[in-house]
């Protein structure tokens with residue numbers, strides 16, 4: 067099968083040039099693994115790491131050293147093997163823990179406001195993470211799973227439920243942002259154009275946006291629109307983490323369906339080569355809460371680094 071990709075010039079034109087983006091941090095754009103001595107500071111994280119260790123046979127996707135996401139200020143010894151780093155890799159992801167992974171727990175979560183324009187978004191200056199992805203991919207469900215509430219963000223079987231930029235304040239110090247989905251064929255044309263305009267404007271002009279969390283449905287094969295979206299974020303130097311959703315949906319192989327980890331591998335293979343460094347990614351399910359603690363730790367390390375720089 068040939069997937070037509072519109073992934074223009076990412077490699078040399080964007081990722082190898084100096085950043086022009088307004089964002090404070092560029093977690094996706096840090097150079098490939100720096101091969102220095104690992105800092106002992108990694109072990110200073112206040113989060114327990116014992117439950118993050120993954121026995122080798124359970125590794126869902128093969129991760130080589132080059133494919134790890136190494137947060138800034140985290141050095142890796144030149145002779146490190148994936149095995150020696152295993153206890154520091156977040157389960158079901160390619161993300162290494164850094165010294166900034168602390169205060170990850172959600173104690174308080176509240177809806178703040180819905181905005182249709184970037185200028186109308188809250189002006190508290192708190193760091194924020196935006197959940198974006200195709201309609202029905204599970205953005206609102208993931209938000210509810212992260213904050214351990216059933217209906218803080220409204221979900222629906224019908225695509226197109228979320229229509230605005232919705233800000234949720236967490237622990238009175240940071241925001242989770244629920245966005246409408248793209249690729250909803252049944253939405254009126256004007257609405258789709260509008261969506262493009264207002265969400266893209268939000269990504270480009272929101273200085274407190276620490277990272278976009280791009281949700282990809284792992285229960286189905288890669289969709290060109292998702293690849294295009296990842297490409298657009300990369301091209302515009304917007305920091306991105308890939309969240310693979312619905313990993314609880316395991317189709318039987320004999321029915322021709324692929325397992326989530328196979329779809330994840332396929333997706334990563336398709337985008338590899340367009341990014342200088344492997345983007346961070348995590349496998350999740352809002353039904354089993356797989357990946358919930360890992361996402362929160364990842365958000366914490368991005369946030370704490372962002373606050374310090």
Ligand SMILES: Nc1nc2c(ncn2[C@@H]2O[C@H](COP(=O)(O)OP(=O)(O)OP(=O)(O)O)[C@@H](O)[C@H]2O)c(=O)[nH]1
Pocket residue numbers: 199200201202203204205206207208220221222223224225226227228229245246247248311312313314315350351352353354
């Ligand atoms: N099996 C399974 N179903 C899920 C998961 N996450 C979401 N769903 C279901 O997928 C449907 C869509 O979920 P939403 O969270 O509303 O999706 P959304 O991305 O916010 O959709 P829009 O707001 O329309 O863009 C609902 O029926 C959810 O119950 C998951 O991890 N596993």
Ligand SMILES: [Mg+2]
Pocket residue numbers: 205206207220221227228244245246
């Ligand atoms: Mg939604």
